[in-house]
Amino acid sequence: MIDLYFSPTPNGLKIRLFLEETGLPYRIVPVRLSAGEQFAPAFLAISPNNKIPAIVDPAPRDGGASVPVFESGAILLYLAEKTGQLLPTDxxxxxxxxxxxxxxxxxxxxxxxxxxxxxxxxxxxxxxxxxxxxxxxxxxxxxxxxxxxxxxxxxxxxxxxxxxxxxxxxxxxxxxxxxxxxxxxxxxxxxxxxxxxxxxxxxDGVEDGYAKPRALSAEARQVLFQQGTAGAEAKR
Structure with missing residues (x-):
């Protein structure tokens, strides 16, 4: 079962779309971005750019150890090649x-x-x-x-x-x-x-991320939009 490190942003939703289209079993691991969970050491070991989405595939095609993949485009390509779906072969x-x-x-x-x-x-x-x-x-x-x-x-x-x-x-x-x-x-x-x-x-149930943007606290805004290297280090 694929572990999907997820928040309902456009990039996160890309990977859910692929997984739902193909029926590949997956488990959502929520990442609360406004709480700074993307800076946790365990997550940074999977996604060093401190961004979602990321996945961990426990059953890669080569039969080896679990494979972490970060960056949404790379994940889509990896999953398409793994499943043989949603990418033309011609x-x-x-x-x-x-x-x-x-x-x-x-x-x-x-x-x-x-x-x-x-x-x-x-x-x-x-x-x-x-x-x-x-x-x-x-x-x-x-x-x-x-x-x-x-x-x-x-x-x-x-x-x-x-x-x-x-x-x-x-x-x-x-x-x-x-x-x-x-x-x-x-x-x-x-x-x-x-x-x-x-x-x-x-x-289904995904809220419009632009509907109430002003409700963000000052701390959440700092984490989301002004993180920088110093902010990332502080969260580690």
Whole structure:
């Protein structure tokens, strides 16, 4: 059984989506980010970047000792190769899926995260930052819109880890300043994934992380957004 070190962020939800889609047995190990549990020595031994998600696979394909994996893109790729699911085996289709997986990891996720922070979580509005990141997320949505023209999913007709990686970052599109009504291809893709049974199970009961951001205590805000090396060392 896979141990999933989890908090219901977009990156954490990616891995739950994969596990629910494939039926791979897993156990959730909650990590309370606002309490600083990501800095615990036991967790840092699995995820040295003090971020969720992370997994521990007690039954790797090589038959050896348990394998820890951190970084959501690496976890998706590892699990896809372990199960033989949700990643095309054809060389070109596989390459397409991997390119869009890395596109999300390098672009959509970081930029949407910055847009969300400056639009919703920052203690005071910074118009230049809000405009910069909202505009960049809009550009990335435009890339997604063009890619989905005439395609069911990002790598073609088959649902893959590329779609799983991107979907949770599109869920909070309104908080990131985006309108799916203006993006018919993205909207169709989004609604198709939202209706999948695995998606419905994963998102059942998941709260909108942008709904009440001002309720964060000063300590929780410090841990979540201003951790830095000194903060990480203090939690060890």
């Amino acid at each position: 060389g070109r289709a596989r390459l397409e899926a991997l390119q869009w997986l890395f596109w999300q990891v390098a672009g959509l996720g970081p930029m949407a995260g910055q847009a969300g922070y400056f639009r919703v979580y920052a203690p005071e509005p910074l118009p230049q930052a809000i405009e910069r990141y909202t505009r960049e997320v809009s550009r990335l949505y435009g890339v997604l819109e063009r890619r989905l023209e005439g395609r069911t999913y990002l790598a073609g007709e088959a649902y893959s880890i590329a779609d799983i990686a991107c979907y949770p970052w599109v869920v909070p599109h309104a908080a990131h300043g985006q309108r799916l009504a203006d993006l018919p291809n993205v909207r169709r893709w989004f609604e198709r994934i939202a209706a999948r049974p695995a998606t419905l199970r994963v998102y």
